[in-house]
Amino acid sequence: MPSFATFGNELYSGKRSYNFVGGKKLWFLIAAIAVALSILIPVAKGGFNLGIEFRGGSEFTVSNAANTDPSIGETVVQDVVSGSIPRVANVAGTTMRIQTDRLNDDETLQIKDGLATAYGVTENEVTSTFVGPTWGQDVTKQALIGLVVFVLLAAVLMALYFRTWKMSLSAIAGMAVTMFITAGIYSISDFEVTPSAIIGFLTVLSYSLYDTVVVFDKIRENTADITKSTRRTFAEEVNLAVNQTLVRSINTMMVAILPVGAILFIGAGLLGAGTLRDLSLALFVGILVGTAATIFIAAPMYAWLRQNEVELRTQAQRVTDRRDAATTESQEPSIG
Amino acid sequence: MARTGPKSTAVRVLVWLGVIIAVLTAVLAGGNLAGQASWAPKLALDLEGGTQMILAPRVEGDSAISEDQLNQAVSIIRQRVDGSGVSEAEISTQSGRNVVVSLPGTPSPETRQLIQASADMNFRPVILAGDGAPVPEASRTPEDQLPVPTAEPTNGSDTNWVTADIYKEFEALDCANPAQDQRESSDPTKPLVTCEPATETTPAIKYILGPVEVEGGSIVTSNFQLSQGAQGAVTNDWAVTIQFNDEGTQKFKTVTERLNQFYVAAGGETGSDPKSQFAIVLDDQVISAPRAQASITDGRPQITGSFTEQSAKALSDQLRFGALPISFEIQSDQQISATLGGEQLRMGLLAGIIGLLLVVVYSLFQYRMLGLVTIASLVVAGVLTYLAIAILGWTENYRLSLAGVAGLIVAIGQTADSFIVYFERIRDELREGRGLVSAVENGWKRAKRTVLASKAVNLLAALVLYFVAVGNVRGFAFTLGLTALADLIVVFMFTHPTLQLLARTKFFGEGHRFSGLDPARLGAVPLYRGAGRIRTPDVKPDVVRPKNTGAAAEAGRRMTIAERRLAEAQDKGSSSAAGQAQSSGTAKSTGAAKEGK
Numbered sequence: 047m048p049s050f051a052t053f054g055n056e057l058y059s060g061k062r063s064y065n066f067v068g069g070k071k072l073w074f075l076i077a078a079i080a081v082a083l084s085i086l087i088p089v090a091k092g093g094f095n096l097g098i099e100f101r102g103g104s105e106f107t108v109s110n111a112a113n114t115d116p117s118i119g120e121t122v123v124q125d126v127v128s129g130s131i132p133r134v135a136n137v138a139g140t141t142m143r144i145q146t147d148r149l150n151d152d153e154t155l156q157i158k159d160g161l162a163t164a165y166g167v168t169e170n171e172v173t174s175t176f177v178g179p180t181w182g183q184d185v186t187k188q189a190l191i192g193l194v195v196f197v198l199l200a201a202v203l204m205a206l207y208f209r210t211w212k213m214s215l216s217a218i219a220g221m222a223v224t225m226f227i228t229a230g231i232y233s234i235s236d237f238e239v240t241p242s243a244i245i246g247f248l249t250v251l252s253y254s255l256y257d258t259v260v261v262f263d264k265i266r267e268n269t270a271d272i273t274k275s276t277r278r279t280f281a282e283e284v285n286l287a288v289n290q291t292l293v294r295s296i297n298t299m300m301v302a303i304l305p306v307g308a309i310l311f312i313g314a315g316l317l318g319a320g321t322l323r324d325l326s327l328a329l330f331v332g333i334l335v336g337t338a339a340t341i342f343i344a345a346p347m348y349a350w351l352r353q354n355e356v357e358l359r360t361q362a363q364r365v366t367d368r369r370d371a372a373t374t375e376s377q378e379p380s381i382g
Numbered sequence: 383m384a385r386t387g388p389k390s391t392a393v394r395v396l397v398w399l400g401v402i403i404a405v406l407t408a409v410l411a412g413g414n415l416a417g418q419a420s421w422a423p424k425l426a427l428d429l430e431g432g433t434q435m436i437l438a439p440r441v442e443g444d445s446a447i448s449e450d451q452l453n454q455a456v457s458i459i460r461q462r463v464d465g466s467g468v469s470e471a472e473i474s475t476q477s478g479r480n481v482v483v484s485l486p487g488t489p490s491p492e493t494r495q496l497i498q499a500s501a502d503m504n505f506r507p508v509i510l511a512g513d514g515a516p517v518p519e520a521s522r523t524p525e526d527q528l529p530v531p532t533a534e535p536t537n538g539s540d541t542n543w544v545t546a547d548i549y550k551e552f553e554a555l556d557c558a559n560p561a562q563d564q565r566e567s568s569d570p571t572k573p574l575v576t577c578e579p580a581t582e583t584t585p586a587i588k589y590i591l592g593p594v595e596v597e598g599g600s601i602v603t604s605n606f607q608l609s610q611g612a613q614g615a616v617t618n619d620w621a622v623t624i625q626f627n628d629e630g631t632q633k634f635k636t637v638t639e640r641l642n643q644f645y646v647a648a649g650g651e652t653g654s655d656p657k658s659q660f661a662i663v664l665d666d667q668v669i670s671a672p673r674a675q676a677s678i679t680d681g682r683p684q685i686t687g688s689f690t691e692q693s694a695k696a697l698s699d700q701l702r703f704g705a706l707p708i709s710f711e712i713q714s715d716q717q718i719s720a721t722l723g724g725e726q727l728r729m730g731l732l733a734g735i736i737g738l739l740l741v742v743v744y745s746l747f748q749y750r751m752l753g754l755v756t757i758a759s760l761v762v763a764g765v766l767t768y769l770a771i772a773i774l775g776w777t778e779n780y781r782l783s784l785a786g787v788a789g790l791i792v793a794i795g796q797t798a799d800s801f802i803v804y805f806e807r808i809r810d811e812l813r814e815g816r817g818l819v820s821a822v823e824n825g826w827k828r829a830k831r832t833v834l835a836s837k838a839v840n841l842l843a844a845l846v847l848y849f850v851a852v853g854n855v856r857g858f859a860f861t862l863g864l865t866a867l868a869d870l871i872v873v874f875m876f877t878h879p880t881l882q883l884l885a886r887t888k889f890f891g892e893g894h895r896f897s898g899l900d901p902a903r904l905g906a907v908p909l910y911r912g913a914g915r916i917r918t919p920d921v922k923p924d925v926v927r928p929k930n931t932g933a934a935a936e937a938g939r940r941m942t943i944a945e946r947r948l949a950e951a952q953d954k955g956s957s958s959a960a961g962q963a964q965s966s967g968t969a970k971s972t973g974a975a976k977e978g979k
Contacts, residue, residue, distance in 0.1 A: 054806075058810060058813050105476065137434060138716035138717050176478065177482070178456075180473060180853075181854070182473075184457040185852055185854070188855070191851075192847045192851040195850060196842060199842055241785070241854045245855070249862070252862065255843075256796065259835050260799070263836070264832070294803055297748055297806075300744055301744060301795050301798040301799070302794075302795025302796065305738060305741060306795070307737065309734060309788060312732075312733045325788050325789075
C-alpha cells in the first residue's frame, strides 16, 4: 500500500503532480457557478433565517414557577414551533424567562398555555412582551467596518511581504469565494443565523487568508529566482509549490476539521440544536472550502495574473527553447 | 555553526519558557491569595448566568421615547460595558421602551454606575457663585432688593438672566441636602441653579449658571492623565482632557474668549470674578467650574483641580462614551441563571475531547513519534492559554462563553498548523538529502518566515476587530489574538528547541522507522520505480524528468555517506532502514544539497 509519506515524496519531487494551475478554467468556472448559486439560493429563499439576536423576538415571563428546570420551557416552545432554539433562563428565584423567535398571535397563545401548564402556574402568571435584538445594527456596522479595515490592511501586509500586489489580489479573491460559498451552504442548511455562526464566519475568513499565506510563501520561495532558471516555467513552478505543500494542506485541514467535525456530528447529535451546531457547521464548511479555494482558486489565479509579464514570458520561452533543444539532441534532457 | 551552539540555545529557550509559565502561574496564584482571581476561568452569561438589569427611561408624563433614541442608548451603553472589560454582556430593548442589560457574574458598583449614568453633559457659564449652605432665612435679600432684569440678556454670562425667582431659589438651595434627584432634566435654554457637591478637599459651592453654550455631544473623545506644570514637568494633579469636534471647538472658543476677558479684568490670578468660570455640568450637577485662564482656540481644553485618579477616569469615561439621549433608572436588578445548562458545556467539552483524541491519532499516524512533539506542543499551548484566560478573567473580566470554548478547541487546528508547516519543511530538507540536525535548522529558517507571515494575518484580524468592533465580535477578536500569541510562543519556545534537542538523539537522528523522520520513507534518495502513473500529460514530463534524470546523473557526485549506505542497503533488497542514514553526514550533505538545488 503506498503510504502517505510516499505520496508526499512523490509530490515533492514532482514524480506525482496534480495540475492545479493548468486546470484553472475549470476551477474558475466551478467557483463562479458555486458563488452564483450561493447568492441566488438565499435570495430565492427570502434571505437568511436570522435568529432572535438579530431580529428580536418574544419573551415570556413565568412567575412563581413550581419547577425551574429550563428544559421544560424548551420542550414547550419546540412543541409549538419545531426547530426553534429558545433561550430559557431562571431569573431571581422562581421566575422563568423564555425568549423565542418572533411568533404570531396564535403561537404566542399556545406557548403561553403550554408554559402555564408545564410550570404549574395560572395563566395570569405568564406574561409576554417583545424583546429587541441583542446583536443590534451598531454591532453589525462596527463588525463590517472592522472587516473592511482588516481586509485592506491584510492586502497591504501581503503585498509588502510578498512584494507583489498580485498575491494580495489572488488571496483575497480566494477568501471571497470561500466566504460566499460558506454563507451559501449555511443558508441551504436552513440553520438559524446566530452570533455564534457569525463568529464562525469570521474565523473562516481569517483561516482562509492564513491558509493562503502559507501556500503562497512556498510559491514565493520556489519562484524567487525564476528569471534565472530554465528548468520550469512560472506556472509550472507555482503548480509544483502547490503540490509540494499539498500534504501540509491536507494535514492541516484534517487537524482543523477533526475537532470541528466531532463537535458538529457528535456534539450536535447529543445536544440537538444549540450554540455549537451553528458555529461548527460554519467552520466545517469554511475550512473545507477555504483549503480548496487556496489550491484551486488563489494559486492558479496568481499564476494567471503574472504569466503575461514580459520577463516571465521571456523566461517561459527560454524554457520551451531548452526543452525543444533537449528533445532533438537526446531523449534524456539533463539539467545544467 | 558549532554543534554545541544550537543545543545550548535550545536548552536556554526551554528554560525561558519554563520561567514564563512559572511567572504566569505565580501571578495567578498571587491574585488567588489576594482573593481577587480564581484558578478557573470566568464563564460568560450563557454558562454562568449573571445579573439582569431592566432600565426604564425617565420621561415626562406620557411622552414616548423614539426608537432612534432607544437604539442610540443601547449602543452607548454597549460601548460603556465594553469599555469595562471583555465580558460579552447582552444589551437589548424590551417592549420598545426599556433597555435590558445582562451582565455575567455580579457587576461591580462602578460598572452599575457606568451603565446607569446618563451623563447628560454640557457646559454653562457661571453667573454667580456662593457658599454651599443655604442663606439663613433672616439674612436673605428682602423682596424689594431682589435683582430685576433690566434688558434681554445678550450673552450667557449676562446678569440679566437672574430673575427674582432664580435668586430666591439660589439663596434657599442647600447643597448638603439636594432635593434634585426627582427633578426632570433642566431646560438648556434657561439658567440653572445648582451645586458643585463637596469633595474630600473642597466644600460645596452653589451656582447660578447661564444657558448651555456647548453641548456634550460635541465631545469627540476624552482622556485623563497627570497634568503638566508650567515647566512641562508632570505634576501630581490629575487632569481630564477633552477634544471637541469642529462645531464644539468654535463654540468653546467664543465662550472662553468672553470669559477670559472677565478673568483679565478681574486681575488675572488674584481676581475672583465668578463670571470668568465655565461650569461643566453633568446630570445638572457641576463637576468642576474652572476659570478661563486663556481662550481655548484648538478645542482641546484640559480640566484640572481636585481630581483623584478614579474621579478623573470616571469623568473621562463618561465623556468618552457619550451622553445618553435620555436618562434611565434601574427598574429591576435580578439574578439570572445560565441559558445553557451545565449539560451543554459537558457535552460540548466531551465532543471537543473526542475531536482532540482524533487529532492525536491522526498526528501519530502521520508523524509517528514526531506526533508526540505535536501533542506536547499543544499541551504547552493549552497550559499557556489557560493561564492567560484565568489571568485576563481577573484583570480584564474576560469571560468564556460556550462559543468561546468551541473557538478555543477549533484554534487547535490553527495552532497545530505551525507544527505541520515546520515538520513538512524538515521533511523537505531531508528529501533534499540533508542530515536531520541541519534539516531541522534549515527547515526552521524557512518555516519561521511562513509561520510569522501567516500568524501576522491572524494577529492583524484580532487587533483590527478588537479595536473596531463591539460586543461579541470584540470577544472573538480577543480569543483569536490570544491563541495566535500562545501559538507563536509555543512554536518558537517549545517546538523548535525540542526538535533541536531531539534531532541529536539516536532515535530521531538515525531516522528510526517510527520517528516520522525516516529518510528512506521520505525518499531522501530518488528511487527508480519504473514509470510514474499517468498524469496530466502537458506538465508531467517537464516536471518529472529533469528531477529524476538529473538526480541520477548527479547521483554519484552528490551522494553523501548516508545516501551511499542507503543505496547499498537498498541494492541488497533490505527493507529495514534502521542505521542507514546518519546525521554525521550533515556537513557534507548540506553543501551538496545546496549545489543541487
